[in-house]
Amino acid sequence: MNEFATDTAVNLLEPGRYGATITDRWCLPMGNVNGGYLLGVANRALEAALPFSDPVATSATYLRQARPGPAEVHVEVVRSGRRLAVGEARVITGGKEVLRVVATFADLTAGAEARSVQQLDAPRLPPPMECERLHTDKVPTLTLAQRLEFRYPALPGWVGGAPTNDASHEFWMRFADGSDADTIALPTLVDAATPPAFEIGVWQSTTVELTTYVRAIPAAGWLSARASTRYLAGGFHEEDFEIWDSEGILVAQSRQLMLDLG
Template sequence: MWCARGSRAIAAPPGARRSVAVGCAMIGVRERISMTTTAHAFDVDTASTPVGEHVYALELTDRWNTPAGTANGGYLFAVCLQALAREVPQPDLLSASGHFLRPGTPGPARVSTETARIGRRTGTGAATLLREDREIVRVLATFSDLGAAQGPTMEAGVAPVLPAPRECVDPHEGRDRGDGIGARVEYRMPELPGFFRGTPGGATTWEFWMRFADGREADPIALAALVDAAPPVVFDHGIGGSSTIELTVHIRRRPEPGWLACRVSTKHLVNGFHEEDFEIWDSSGALVAQSRQLALAF
């Protein structure tokens, strides 16, 4: 969910989304939580420890909290996916859908996983995040080996055309980033959207750069978190908050290092419900992730 006091990724502006849904990279079936040797916040905070058959424990942190005091939905999504990744042999997330049932708050939590099918090219399983024995998020995901993927290819989409990040505006500049998700992800925009200035401009699409603030490079599971890490474009229509109901992400390639070019858009807001489409393109200009979520505006 994003609310009028800030949330999903930008803490200080007059708008934000909070999810209504829960140490270093852990060693399991294989290590694939991090693409780096540094203990970055994302790796530490999404890692969990096996405590039983197909059950993992962790401490949900407030480092990904929204200003409303609950955890960002992309963070909760990634917690489930990191645990599920240890149950299947394929190395890369391919597709995942999550339903957010309750807000996630800091404290002890566990992830229960179930393998549905392991095939030659894909492996599929489910994960449920629980906090105080209450379901927070349910996830169904399929993994594959994106490095070995081959087959017919056709692409008609185009990447966002953006000035270099150094020539763009940092929406956090001059604002308190806080200690939550606003301090974990950074952005560069060609210009500051109207809602950041307190005068919504009616845009239906935003294009911008995004990356982890601590320098961690993105991988497929990180991309699944980042598609939920920007303020909803409906805020430029005077909407004060937006609560994620369901989120689906497709990972198309392993991303190259560097800034990620993003495009977020909403075309329909009907009776309070709106879709949010998100694309992420890597530094080579390749599409690496697509998502759609259904959210409730308020």
């Protein structure tokens, strides 16, 4: 079992109630747990409770910061049909709800032969090993960075202390242990990269809401990504994210609203 599967595992306590351990291996510099990882735990519980395995649409509302420790995920099956199932999950740590998720699950293999149109191509990048690795894994408390590998054609300007004011990045990404991403991992990965808003001087923020669409089951290998922030206003900004698999197929899209903290 790979690191992500191990660290998002849940166990059934009773119908509708799952136990989990929120590890310190997916943390941000201040010790809080990455929101994408927390969503991965919620999606594992939803996957266990619903008859389908692919979270084609998730809406995650973050209620407060989460710290490592024991957790429970309370799941309600809202509806289960022939092609889609809808569930709600509440992640509780320290006696407080930290995340609420409403998700629609499906079986993406059932539509694998359906008509497909892509009007925007995957990022055009040099091969991963010809790109520069972003070494945020050198920050000891940023344990999230030790779980992932990112490679850029050229490192973002903020890395050298010269933000470019262009909050748009294209890069390669994968799990650091070499394991391939599945559809449960994709909603985590859209929230795992360094924010492009660093390029416009937004150094600290927290996610208010994250919506993710999983469009296809990813092929094995590296994933290419495109991330951007276009609007900063009223103390909030958005981040848009796309993930493409090694065959150039769009596998995930997301948008999140973030509160700027300074």
